Amino acid sequence: MTMILKTDPQRPDPEVLRTAAEILRGGGIVAFPTETVYGLAAVVFNEAAVKKIFFAKMRPPDNPLIVHISDISMLDEVAVNVPKKAYNLMETFWPGPLTLILPKHHNVPKTVTGGLDTVAVRMPAHPVAMMLINEVGVPIAAPSANLAGRPSPTTAAHVIRDLYGRIDAIIDAGETIYGVESTVVNILAEPPLLLRPGAYTVEDLERVLGEKITIPEFARGYIEAEDALAPGMKYKHYSPETPIILIDPSSGDVKKMVDVVRDTALSYINEGYRVCIVATFENVDEYSSISRNAVVLGLGSRKNAFEIAKNLFKILRSIDDLNCDIAIIEGVQEKGLGLTVMNRLRKASKTIIKA
Ligand code: AMP
Ligand code: MG
Numbered sequence: 001m002t003m004i005l006k007t008d009p010q011r012p013d014p015e016v017l018r019t020a021a022e023i024l025r026g027g028g029i030v031a032f033p034t035e036t037v038y039g040l041a042a043v044v045f046n047e048a049a050v051k052k053i054f055f056a057k058m059r060p061p062d063n064p065l066i067v068h069i070s071d072i073s074m075l076d077e078v079a080v081n082v083p084k085k086a087y088n089l090m091e092t093f094w095p096g097p098l099t100l101i102l103p104k105h106h107n108v109p110k111t112v113t114g115g116l117d118t119v120a121v122r123m124p125a126h127p128v129a130m131m132l133i134n135e136v137g138v139p140i141a142a143p144s145a146n147l148a149g150r151p152s153p154t155t156a157a158h159v160i161r162d163l164y165g166r167i168d169a170i171i172d173a174g175e176t177i178y179g180v181e182s183t184v185v186n187i188l189a190e191p192p193l194l195l196r197p198g199a200y201t202v203e204d205l206e207r208v209l210g211e212k213i214t215i216p217e218f219a220r221g222y223i224e225a226e227d228a229l230a231p232g233m234k235y236k237h238y239s240p241e242t243p244i245i246l247i248d249p250s251s252g253d254v255k256k257m258v259d260v261v262r263d264t265a266l267s268y269i270n271e272g273y274r275v276c277i278v279a280t281f282e283n284v285d286e287y288s289s290i291s292r293n294a295v296v297l298g299l300g301s302r303k304n305a306f307e308i309a310k311n312l313f314k315i316l317r318s319i320d321d322l323n324c325d326i327a328i329i330e331g332v333q334e335k336g337l338g339l340t341v342m343n344r345l346r347k348a349s350k351t352i353i354k355a
Contacts, residue, residue, distance in 0.1 A: 002164050004156070009033065009173035012128045020171055021135035028168035029053055031145040031159045032132055034124040035177040036097045036199055037152040037313070038159050039068070039142035040167060041132070044078065047109040050141050054111075056166040059148040064114035065141040066099050066182070067121045070133035078105050078119055078139050085209065086187045092208045095125035097182035097199035112141045122182050128173045144181060145170075151238045151313040151348070154179045158317060179310035180340050185213060194219045197340040199309070220339065221346030238348040240319045240327070242276065246349040248331040248342070253355070254302070257330060258286050260355040265328050269293045276324035278315055280308070283330060295322050299330070305337035312344060 005020060007013040020030045027049045029042050040057065042049035044067050054061055067078050072090070075082065079102035086100050104119040113119050121139075124130065133140055144152040147162040156172035163170075183198030185205065192213045194202055197220075202213050245264060249257040261283075265275045269291045276295045277287045280302040287296045299315055300307035319327045329345060332338045346352060 002160075002167055003169040004160075004172055005169055006172045007128065010127055012131050012173070016171060017128075017131050017135045020132055020169055021137075023168045024049075024132075024136050024140065027052075029056060030132075030168055031153075031156075031163065031170040032129055032142075033126055033156075033171060033173045033176055034068075034129045034142075035126040036124070036181045037154055037176050037179065038145040038156065038170075039124075039129070040145040040159075040163070041068070041140040041142040043136065044112055044139045044141045045107060045109070047111050050109060050111045052167075053141065053143065056163055057143065057146070057148050059143065061111070062114045063143075063148075064116060064120060065112050065143045066184075067108070067112065067119055067139050068129065068133060068142050069121060069123050069139045070130045072123075074133075074139050075121065076105070078108050079103060079121055080105050083187060085192070089185075089187065089205065089208060090123075093200060093205070094123040095130065096123070097125070097178060098122060098205070099182040099184040099196075099198075101184070101186040101188060101195065103188070118186075118188065120184060126173075126177070128171060132171070149237060149239055151240065151316040152181060154310075154313050158313075161317075177310075178306075179313060180337075180344065183340075189214070197343050199337075199340070201336045202339065203336060215339070219343065220334070221343035223347060238313070238316060238344050240316050240348070242319045242322075242324055242327050243350040244316075244319075244345075244348055245326065245328045245351045245353060246331055246345050247328065248346075248352050248354050249333065250331075250354045252333065254283075257355040258283055260353060261328055261330055262287060262290065264353065265290055265294055268326055268328075273325040274323065276319055276322050276327040278319070278327060278329040280330055280332070295324060297322075302332065305332065305341065308332060308341055309337045312341060316348060 099122040178199035184196040
């Protein structure tokens with residue numbers, strides 16, 4: 001049985017927090033909202049509980065979890081030899097969607113880190129997440145609260161769909177804020193290395209760091225990339241069941257991309273397929289009259305990457321409810337949050353066509 005605990009996101013119900021914390025301290029696993037996506041928590045030092053997370057999600061054991069803290073004093077319980085650069089970033093960006101790779105404290109079980117000697121740590125900026133960790137009193141390990149390979153959950157309904165009956169409780173506090181996961185940086189690398197683009201842009205982090213962050217090919221979402229050796233990066237992700245074709249506007253020519261989307265859609269429609277097109281608001285009208293065998297979904301405005309990022313997983317999940325044989329998705333320009341959006345879209349896609 002999975003308990004559903006409802007609360008206001010801004011003023012978390014103390015009774016809900018107490019119940020969830022009690023389950024966690026007793027070795028259970030609980031889904032909870034963060035400002036990025038919903039997470040699935042276990043007490044980080046309880047190896048049996050952490051194993052329940054991997055089992056519930058069907059997550060490969062070598063894909064490490066992020067450790068969440070609610071107070072800077074908890075950092076020393078999970079990491080050692082924290083470099084000065086890391087503190088600089090924490091001062092500006094914590095609490096918030098930045099995850100830093102640090103040397104692991106020996107008390108953190110290797111189950112949490114997928115066998116690595118490093119640990120990924122962040123401090124979430126969501127009242128429910130913060131107060132839940134405070135109430136538990138120790139750091140929690142938490143990946144996204146979805147079945148492995150599925151789009152990350154941005155509402156409790158998404159968590160229920162994937163994990164109901166597999167976990168002890170779900171705290172429902174409505175929709176998350178960013179809708180994409182945290183930015184993961186290996187701050188031990190020289191220069192720092194982006195492992196996953198996320199809700200904070202690389203440009204913002206670089207401004208505070210005062211140096212460039214290396215962006216490897218796998219961070220752009222190419223899972224077949226030669227350097228895709230960072231844990232978790234080799235796995236396919238974020239996928240609806242409907243196969244996705246991503247039209248990548250690599251030339252920067254949006255008109256050309258629209259033509260390729262339309263041609264690709266028509267070639268499938270002519271073969272008798274029912275096609276779903278996911279388009280930015282500016283281009284929706286370009287496709288709406290193609291055929292009655294095409295459904296067009298709006299992703300957000302090309303001028304508002306925040307909106308696109310926020311809608312992304314919700315739209316990816318909704319594709320499966322539309323009974324389409326194939327979905328064709330417009331890509332976006334790869335800067336700022338666009339890097340994050342393209343990372344998720346590349347990983348979600350079966351085929352990528354450059355336009
Ligand atoms: P999730 O919590 O599902 O968003 O996934 C967390 C991601 O953080 C993993 O897929 C890894 O890519 C990354 N990560 C966590 N721990 C480490 C680590 N010690 N070294 C490198 N990457 C990590
Ligand atoms: Mg995940």
